[in-house]
Amino acid sequence: MIVCAKCGERSAGTTRFCPGCGSFLDWSGTDAEQQATAAPTAQPAAVVESARVAAPVGPSGVVTPDPIGPQQSAEPPTPPTPTSPGPPTPTSPGPPTQFGAQQPADARPLRAKAQGAEPRVLAEDDLICVGCRTRNPVTRKLCMGCGRPLDEPEPVKPPWWKWWRGGDRERKPRKPRRRGTLAAVWRWIRRVFLAILAVLAVLYGIIPGFRSSVNKEITDGRKWVERQFGTQLTPVRPTKVTxxxxxxxxxxxxxxxxAKNTYWAAPTGATEPVLVFTFAQPVDLRRAIVRVGDPAAFQATHRPAKLHLVYSTGKTFDVPLADTPDPQTVEIGxxxxxxxxxxxxxxxxxSLxxxxxxMSEIELFEQR
Incomplete structure (x- = not known):
């Protein structure tokens, strides 16, 4: 049995935290047997002290004075013998004072572990600590293993979406809002820009004509950038065409x-017509200029609407074509x-x- 030195609560020998005040019993606890044996041993010392102070009593009941007391009080003290001054005795200097870090003090002593303590019988209604998973009697309020309150709920694991967004991380304090005319104007411009951007995104998604115009402008801009800053493209000629x-x-x-007045023609049927271009060395095709139909009679033949390119490396690329007699520049890759x-x-x-x-002509360009 362990007795808490702060509140006096008694606990089992295996308990580490007081159920009454929550104190750490390894520091503030005392065995009950040690307290019981410490009280009788202190009584003889008090009796001896009182007997030494009290004066002895004689046979006739008269208090006998202490024989040593009067003699000591009767004899006057002997004055000290004067000594002649001599030369000063040299003293050796002591060890220098040590500066710097000091050695740490001894750790706080822990109480001895209870010997022969019987393990507690586990019950079905024991309270399990959410911190150290120790089983505690239902009457306890604090865990006897770690001192944690037993009524504390078990932490709930956050959902995956909070973890993905960093919900368990500590939020940084928001910066103070800037004040002044310039800051207000900047906030207004930013809000208007975001509103216009949102409206354009909605129009791009629901209006096909607007979406096509935007795509065309983006394509033209990309081509202009490639022409200005891209690598120069050079024509490449096939060594064999079948x-x-x-x-x-x-x-x-x-x-x-x-030649602009000649063309390749093939019948359309169950199998699709296929042209095969062979090159003398590996190429990296990036652009093509295509002329479709019969240059002399455009409506006299069918015109290709979509070409499917199959490279010797196994990769493929699709090229859509417009129904026009003018040359078309298409990007390939x-x-x-x-x-x-x-x-x-x-x-x-x-065709009608x-x-x-x-197909009248195909000119290919590669990147150098």
Whole structure:
């Protein structure tokens, strides 16, 4: 049994914190057996002290004076013998005073562990501490293992979205709001800009015409930046041009002869027409100029509407085309390291008269 020195509460020998005041019993606790044995041993010392102070009593009941007291009081004190002054005795200097850090004081002593204490019988209604998971009797208010209040709720783990947003981190104090005319004008301009940006985003999402105009402006701006600051593009010529199909007089080589009055034509049927360009060395194609249809009779043949490029490296790229007799500049990519490219005509603009698909010219440019 352990007795708390602060409040006197008694606890079991295995308890580390007082259930009454919460004190750490390893510092403030005392064994009950030690308290019981300490009281009798202190009584003889008090009796001896009182007997020494009291005067002895004689046989006739008269108090006998202390024989030593009168003799000491009767004899006058002997005056000290004067000594002649001599030469001063040299004194050796002592060790110098040590400055700096001091050694730490001894740690506070801990009470001895209880010997032979029987383990407490666990019960079903024990209170489990949320800090150290120690089982405590239902009558306790503080944990006997760590001194934590037993009525403290267990912390709830925050949801994943709070953890992802950093909800458990300490929030930084907000900066004081700036005052003055300039700060107010700047806040107003910023709010107006954000409002305009939000309106434009809504219009871009719900109005197709506005979205197309914005995309065109962005594309034109990107092309202008590439022309101004990008790497110069140079024309690249294929060393061999073949096709899976061609009408007589309009072979595949005519699509790469740089002539404006010739064209390649192929019948449209169950299989899509395919052009194959072969290069002498690996290329990195970035741009193409395409002319579709028959230059002399534009409505006499079908015109390609979409080209599907397949490179020898395994990568592919799709190129949409407009239905116009004018040359079209299109951006292509994904061909770095390719030595051959297949041009599949997967979609066509239908003609009013002809049955074949025609393409007048394809000029390719690579990045150096």
């Amino acid at each position: 096709a899976t199909a061609a009408t007589p007089g309009h072979e595949a080589v005519l699509v790469a002869d740089n 994904g061909s770095a390291g390719a030595t051959q490219v297949e041009i599949h005509v997967v979609e066509v603009h239908r 008269q002809g049955l074949d698909v025609a």
